[in-house]
Structure formats: structure tokens, C-alpha cells
Amino acid sequence: MKMITILGSTGSIGRNALEVIRNSKGKFKVLAMSAHRNHELLLEQIEEFSPKYVSVGTEKGFEAIRERYPDLLTYRGEEGLKILGGLEEADTVLTAVSGAVGIEATIEAIKKEKRIALANKETMVAAGDLINKLLEEYRKAEIIPVDSEHSAIFQSMLGGRKEELKKVIITASGGTFRGKSIEDLKNVTVEEALKHPNWSMGKKITIDSSTLVNKGLEVIEAHQLFKVPYESIEVLVHPQSIIHSMVEFRDTTVMAQLGAPDMKVPIQYAFTYPEREANSCFGSLDLEKMAQLTFEKPDHEVFKGIEYAFEAGKIGKSMPTVFNAANEVAVELFLEGKIKFLEIYNILRKAMDRHIPVETLNFDTIKKVDVETRNWVMANFA
Ligand SMILES: NC(=O)c1ccc[n+]([C@@H]2O[C@H](COP(=O)([O-])OP(=O)(O)OC[C@H]3O[C@@H](n4cnc5c(N)ncnc54)[C@H](OP(=O)(O)O)[C@@H]3O)[C@@H](O)[C@H]2O)c1
Structure with a gap:
């Protein structure tokens, strides 16, 4: 046990x-x-x-x-x-x-x-x-x-060796507002932003999914977990959320992990790895019922979360800490009705622009940058 x-x-x-x-x-x-x-x-x-x-x-x-x-x-x-x-x-x-x-x-x-x-x-x-x-x-x-995308990458990597890896492809549902324009997003409500098409999740991650900041956070998470350079990470919108992510090896073979959108499966896998166990609360994927699996590029013009995350990640040091802290406060302010949806990107942009990155190899520095960023966002946008 x-x-x-x-x-x-x-x-x-x-x-x-x-x-x-x-x-x-x-x-x-x-x-x-x-x-x-x-x-x-x-x-x-x-x-x-x-x-x-x-x-x-x-x-x-x-x-x-x-x-x-x-x-x-x-x-x-x-x-x-x-x-x-x-x-x-x-x-x-x-x-x-x-x-x-x-x-x-x-x-x-x-x-x-x-x-x-x-x-x-x-x-x-x-x-x-x-x-x-x-x-x-x-x-x-x-x-x-446990994150379904990273569990999928972890499992897909078992199909080859680390040094044979060419690319990590993180899939994204595209969120509630896929296909919308900046004009459409100007006045969206909290209730609208909280309606995720495929996953039932906590409020913070659901808003992050609607801004695609969630995907940005996942890009940085993938870089840190799998030690993959940012140049080898790609995001692809896959609205059906059946392929949870993929990796491409240098011989062009793509390994993907598929499953019903159900977090219980990656949670249990993280408990049992390297074993796989049956569990009566899991439902099998019915491939026959799936009409199609589609893929498209994310709209970086409207949803700036991914691009900003790549930028923060590539700068490195404390910039991802700032990206995360500014986003956490911005999401809270949006949930409280204090800022509009698109203001989240504005806060991220400004918080990153004013920050001079420092090394983050000890907890006190991380905490200091985190708290300083939160205070700055509160003082300027709350
Ligand atoms: N939900 C998903 O499907 C999913 C998928 C992939 C990754 N994740 C990640 O998993 C994490 C949890 O997501 P979630 O959707 O489960 O969130 P959630 O439903 O909002 O739950 C958050 C949990 O954290 C607790 N919590 C919140 N603020 C806290 C604080 N200041 N100190 C201590 N505990 C605190 C909450 O306690 P109370 O409820 O008692 O206040 C609750 O138990 C996030 O990092 C998210 O990005 C989630």
C-alpha cells in the first residue's frame, strides 16, 4: 500500500x-x-x-x-x-x-x-x-x-532516448475563446471565461486556459522538466483534447499519448509509474465515436500568453517568476471584476518590461521577486 x-x-x-x-x-x-x-x-x-x-x-x-x-x-x-x-x-x-x-x-x-x-x-x-x-x-x-500535457510528453519520451529527441509538441484545446478577435474579447465576462470546452478545472487554471497563459506556463514547465531548449518546443491547437501532447524524434517518428480528457489517469500514473494499473473509475477512449482530430497554429496576435511565456522563459533567471506572479494577481483581479480580460496581457507585458532579471537559485530570492511583483501589480492595477 x-x-x-x-x-x-x-x-x-x-x-x-x-x-x-x-x-x-x-x-x-x-x-x-x-x-x-x-x-x-x-x-x-x-x-x-x-x-x-x-x-x-x-x-x-x-x-x-x-x-x-x-x-x-x-x-x-x-x-x-x-x-x-x-x-x-x-x-x-x-x-x-x-x-x-x-x-x-x-x-x-x-x-x-x-x-x-x-x-x-x-x-x-x-x-x-x-x-x-x-x-x-x-x-x-x-x-x-501530472499535468496531462507533461504526463503525455513523459510517456511519449519512453519511446526513444533523450538524445534522439527533436521536438516537443504541446497540444492546446484553444480555450473558451478560440477563434475570437481582440474586439470580441474586450468585454467578455468572468462567467464566459470560466466555461472551458473540454476540462472541468479550478478557476485559476480555467482563466489561464482562456488567455492561453496556461499553455505558456506549460511551455516553461516542459523546458524545466525535460531540459528541452525553447527552440525545440512547439504549441499546436488541438480542440478535441484527445492527443494530450507528442514528441518527435530525429528520425521524424512522432510518439503521442491519447486518452479521454480525464485527469484521474495521469494522477494515478504518477502514483504507479513505471507500472500501469486498472481502475474502475477510468473510462476507455471510444475511437470509433471520434469523427476527427484536428490541429491548427495558435493565434498569437490575439492570445499573447504563449509568446510572452516563450520570451520570459528564454530570458530566464527570475523572468518566469515575474511572469507567473503577475499572472496570478492579474487573474485574481479579473475574477474579482476589477480588471477587464485583455488587461491581463497588459499587466504581464508591463511587469516583464520593468523587471531586471536575477538568478533564482535560492528560495529567498524567488520569494522576494514574487512578492515584489505581486505588490507592484496590486499598487498599479487593483
Ligand atoms: N484542474 C486540472 O485539471 C489541472 C490540470 C493540470 C494542472 N493543474 C494544476 O494543478 C494545480 C491545482 O489546480 P486545480 O484546478 O485543482 O485548482 P483548484 O480547484 O482551484 O484547487 C486548488 C487547491 O489548492 C488549495 N489552495 C488554494 N490557495 C491556497 C493557498 N494559498 N494555500 C494553500 N492551499 C491553497 C485549494 O484549497 P481550498 O479549495 O480549500 O481553498 C484547493 O485545495 C494548479 O497548479 C493547476 O495549474 C490542474
């Missing part, structure tokens, strides 16, 4: 992970789980999965858990996340919190040489250089990607 820590159990990925565990016939056991604001759901999850450790973001949640489960080891806030990330008893730590808040817990898990099932892409974007440096040092630690 594998002991699993789930950071962000109340979120979309966290709930999918619990569904995997619920149907795993005892192969996995929840060791620890965390929530931020939704302590009511966390209480239900504690009741069902009986973890040994929990952490919650709010004082109210902390008190509620302590009252109902006085013997449970309960922690709070970012310190709590860190403690859960570094638990010795864990076999695998699933980092499924949203945003750069996942960095420190991931670092703790690396230092304990754990397997990290990484959903939290912001960690690899904001702190990729540091994470890679730590992985060199703590050699038994390993990251298995």
Missing part, C-alpha cells in the same frame, strides 16, 4: 486524486491532506479517508477540525503545507495546490527524497532553476508530472 500526501485535496485535482484512491482497492492510502479555505469539504474528506495529518489555511478551519478531531495532527497555513510536504512516512506527495504557494512544500518533499506527483505547474515556472538544482543534490527524489 502506497502512502499518499495530497496538498490541495479540496481542489479539482485533489478531488480527482481522492476518486482514484477511493477506487484503487486499497493500493493507496491517504497519509495527509490539505485545504485552504474549504474546511467543510476537508472535514468530509477526513471522515472518509482518515488521514494521519491535515493542514488548513484559515483559523476558523483549524478550530473546526481541532474540535471535531482533537487527536488528529492538524497544522495551519504555509507552515502546515511545508510540514505535510516533508513527511517521512509518505511514498508520494501530490502537489495540487494552485499557485506559487506550492514551492516550499515541493522543496521539502525533494529534501526528503520523495516521489512528487506534480500538478502545481506554477512551482516549475516560478522556481524551476532551484527545483532542478535540488533534484541534482537529492538524487533519489523524482518528479512525475
Whole structure:
């Protein structure tokens, strides 16, 4: 039985992970789980999965858990996340919190040489250089990607050797607003932006998908995870979301990974790799029902998220940290109705233009750049 820590159990990925565990016939056991604001759901999850450790973001949640489960080891806030990330008893730590808040817990898990099932892409974007440096040092630690695109790249790479790789092709659904013009996007509402055509996900990543910043974050994540130069990464819009990504080898062979759009499959694969296990909650892909698989270039004129991410990634150092932090705040401001949709790109542009990149090989520098960027966006756009 594998002991699993789930950071962000109340979120979309966290709930999918619990569904995997619920149907795993005892192969996995929840060791620890965390929530931020939704302590009511966390209480239900504690009741069902009986973890040994929990952490919650709010004082109210902390008190509620302590009252109902006085013997449970309960922690709070970012310190709590860190403690859960570094638990010795864990076999695998699933980092499924949203945003750069996942960095420190991931670092703790690396230092304990754990397997990290990484959903939290912001960690690899904001702190990729540091994470890679730590992985060199703590050699038994390993990251298995959960993001469907990176899981697909990881699996496709098993079809050849790293030195034979020519290109990584990241597929994108194109998001809610595929085919729209700048004029069409000027006054889109939060509700419209939250309607993703193929995937049901948390709010932040759904907005990121509609701006295509999500794809930009994935480009930087792919560069950091697979050590592929930016020149060898391509994004292709594939609206059916059946091919989750591909790689091309130097003999022009393309290996792709296909599957129903269901995050439970890459989550479980990150738990079981190199094995593959059946699970009653997975549904097979019905290829006969699929009329067509189509591909097109993304519209960089309208959706600037990918281009800005390539730019930030190529500049490197702290520029991806700035790209990520500015985007996190911009998305929050859009969700709160304080800025318009297209303003997100404007914020990214300005935050990057004013920043002078520094090395990001220690956490304090990353934190400083992250906080400084957030404060600047708040001061100028909130
Ligand atoms: N959803 C997907 O299909 C998908 C696919 C690929 C990658 N990802 C990545 O996976 C991560 C999670 O995405 P999601 O869609 O599951 O997000 P989500 O539904 O918004 O869930 C986020 C989780 O993080 C917790 N959280 C939020 N802010 C926090 C903070 N400041 N401190 C501690 N915990 C915090 C939330 O707690 P409360 O709900 O209790 O407040 C929740 O458990 C993101 O990095 C996303 O990019 C998601």
C-alpha cells in the first residue's frame, strides 16, 4: 500500500486524486491532506479517508477540525503545507495546490527524497532553476508530472532516448475563446471565461486556459522538466483534447499519448509509474465515436500568453517568476471584476518590461521577486 500526501485535496485535482484512491482497492492510502479555505469539504474528506495529518489555511478551519478531531495532527497555513510536504512516512506527495504557494512544500518533499506527483505547474515556472538544482543534490527524489500535457510528453519520451529527441509538441484545446478577435474579447465576462470546452478545472487554471497563459506556463514547465531548449518546443491547437501532447524524434517518428480528457489517469500514473494499473473509475477512449482530430497554429496576435511565456522563459533567471506572479494577481483581479480580460496581457507585458532579471537559485530570492511583483501589480492595477 502506497502512502499518499495530497496538498490541495479540496481542489479539482485533489478531488480527482481522492476518486482514484477511493477506487484503487486499497493500493493507496491517504497519509495527509490539505485545504485552504474549504474546511467543510476537508472535514468530509477526513471522515472518509482518515488521514494521519491535515493542514488548513484559515483559523476558523483549524478550530473546526481541532474540535471535531482533537487527536488528529492538524497544522495551519504555509507552515502546515511545508510540514505535510516533508513527511517521512509518505511514498508520494501530490502537489495540487494552485499557485506559487506550492514551492516550499515541493522543496521539502525533494529534501526528503520523495516521489512528487506534480500538478502545481506554477512551482516549475516560478522556481524551476532551484527545483532542478535540488533534484541534482537529492538524487533519489523524482518528479512525475501530472499535468496531462507533461504526463503525455513523459510517456511519449519512453519511446526513444533523450538524445534522439527533436521536438516537443504541446497540444492546446484553444480555450473558451478560440477563434475570437481582440474586439470580441474586450468585454467578455468572468462567467464566459470560466466555461472551458473540454476540462472541468479550478478557476485559476480555467482563466489561464482562456488567455492561453496556461499553455505558456506549460511551455516553461516542459523546458524545466525535460531540459528541452525553447527552440525545440512547439504549441499546436488541438480542440478535441484527445492527443494530450507528442514528441518527435530525429528520425521524424512522432510518439503521442491519447486518452479521454480525464485527469484521474495521469494522477494515478504518477502514483504507479513505471507500472500501469486498472481502475474502475477510468473510462476507455471510444475511437470509433471520434469523427476527427484536428490541429491548427495558435493565434498569437490575439492570445499573447504563449509568446510572452516563450520570451520570459528564454530570458530566464527570475523572468518566469515575474511572469507567473503577475499572472496570478492579474487573474485574481479579473475574477474579482476589477480588471477587464485583455488587461491581463497588459499587466504581464508591463511587469516583464520593468523587471531586471536575477538568478533564482535560492528560495529567498524567488520569494522576494514574487512578492515584489505581486505588490507592484496590486499598487498599479487593483
Ligand atoms: N484542474 C486540472 O485539471 C489541472 C490540470 C493540470 C494542472 N493543474 C494544476 O494543478 C494545480 C491545482 O489546480 P486545480 O484546478 O485543482 O485548482 P483548484 O480547484 O482551484 O484547487 C486548488 C487547491 O489548492 C488549495 N489552495 C488554494 N490557495 C491556497 C493557498 N494559498 N494555500 C494553500 N492551499 C491553497 C485549494 O484549497 P481550498 O479549495 O480549500 O481553498 C484547493 O485545495 C494548479 O497548479 C493547476 O495549474 C490542474
